[in-house]
Amino acid sequence: MSAPRPPAVGPRHPVVVRLTHWISAIALTVMAASGLRIFNAHPSFGRPGDPPFPLWPFEGTPIPVSFTLGAWLGGARHWHFAMMWLLVANAVVYLAHLARHGRWRTVVPRHGDWRDALAMARFYLRLRHDHPAQGKHNALQKQAYTAMLLCGAVLVLTGLAIWKPVTLGALTALFGGYTWARWWHFAAMLALGVLVTGHVLMVLVVDPYALRAMTTGGYDESRWSPVARNARPFQHWLPRRRPQDGAPTAPAAPLDPPTVVAP
C-alpha cells in the first residue's frame, strides 16, 4: 500500500501530451477506417497463383462498410496518404517529448515490471487486497502503452514497405516481401485496435478521472488516483459498500464519478 503522495503540482499530463494524445486518437481512427476501405478493394492476403494465405481465416470477406472511410479505394487512399503525415508528425512531437528529461521512463516498462504487472493482475482479479504502489502509471499500463508504441512503429515501417515496395525494397524484404509486409501492416493495426479498445475500456471501468486528466489536465492525485481509490474494474459502477461489509483497509472513494462519461 502506498503512502499518500504529496499533492501534484501542475497538470497530470503536460499540454503536449494531451494534445498529441487526442490528435493520435483522431488520426489513428481515420487511418484505420481508410485502411480498412483500402483493404476492401482486395480483402485477401494470398497472391494470385499462390496457395491460400495461412494466417487470415476471413480471406475474401470485406470489412463492413460502416467501419470504413473514403467511399472507394481511390478516396480512401487520399485520406490514408494525407493523414499519415499528421500521424507521423504527431508521433515525432510526442517521442521528442518522451526523450527529453527521460520521460520515457513513465511509459516504458523497467526490468522488474513483470512482478508489478503480476501484482496488478492479482489485484484486479481480487487475489490481492491493496492496489500496488506505482509511479505515474501501473506496470500493466506501461506494458500496454509501450506495446501501442511498438505497434505504431511496425505500422509506419510496414506502411512504407507496401507504399514503396520497389524504391524501399530492402525494407519490404525485411518484412518477408510485399505480401507479408501487407499482412504485418494489417496485423499491427488489429493489435493496436485491441490495445486501444482495452485502453478505452479500462479508462471507463477503472479510472474515468483519466479522461479529465488527459483533456484539461485536472487531476487530484490524493482523491482520484486508482491507488487512492483502490480502484478495481467496475468498482465505481457498483453501489457503494456500507462500512460494515466493507474492507477495513480500503480507503473509500471520496467521490463517485457520476457517469461513464465523467468530464
Add this chain to the structure above:
Amino acid sequence: MSGGPLRTLLAREHAAGRVDRRDFLRLSTLLAGGALLAGCNARGPAEVRSLLRAVGRGNERIERWLFDPDRRDDGDPGRRVAGARFPSYFVSRTVPIWDPAMRGEWRLTVDGAVHRPFSLSLAELQRMARIRQRVNHYCVEGWNATAIFTGVPVHALARLAGLRPDAAYVDFRSFDAGYHESWDLDSALHAQTLIVVAKEDRALSPAYGAPARVHAPVKLGYKNTKYLTHVTFGTAPTGGWWSDRGYEWYGGT
C-alpha cells in the same frame, strides 16, 4: 445517427433547466461524435477533399524525390509465377482485340517531344533487343503477382526517337476505349519499364494486352497501359484514364 433533432431537444431541456451545463456539454460531445462516425462512409466535405488533393500533390513531390532509377524489382525469388491466374483487366465491354481487317496493320507510334518520330510494326518491335524479366506487378487494390515479361525497354525507343530537351513526360495510349496513362520521364526510362510483347515466353494474349503493353514494377498496375498504340513524349503530364477518375497520377512503387 443524426445529431440534429436530438441536439435541438437537448438544447430545449438545457434551457428549461432540466439538463445542467456539464450534462449538456457531455451529451453534445457524444452527439457530435456520433455525427462524425455517421459521416465516415462519405467522401467528406468539399473543403476536405481539396485539402486531400493538396497533400496528394505534396506526396507526389516526395515520391519523385524518393524515386531511385537504380532500385529494381526482381520478383521475389522463390515466389511462384502467377501464370494464367495473373488477373486480366480492360475497360472496354469486351476484350479489346486489334482487327487488321477493320483498322489495318497494328503499329506502335513513338512521337511527341522527339526529334525523329517513328512507328514500328509488331515484327519490327519484336526484332529489337529485348529484355526478359521476372518481376512483380503491384495492383493499386493491394495484391501483387509475379510474371515473366519480355519486351523492349522504353529508354531504347526514346534513344531511337531522340528526346527533345524539354521532354519530361510520356503518355502511353491504347485502343482500349481511350485508356491511357501519362508518366514522369524518370519512371518511364527506368531499366525495367518495358514495351512488353510476351508473357511467360508466349506472345501476349488479348486478355493481357496484346499485341503490346507497358509494364514496369515501378508503377502501380493502372499506370501500365495495355493494348498499346502510342508512346507520346510531352512537356506536361496529360493525366490518364484512372488518374482522371481519382487515383493518384504518380502511382509509383
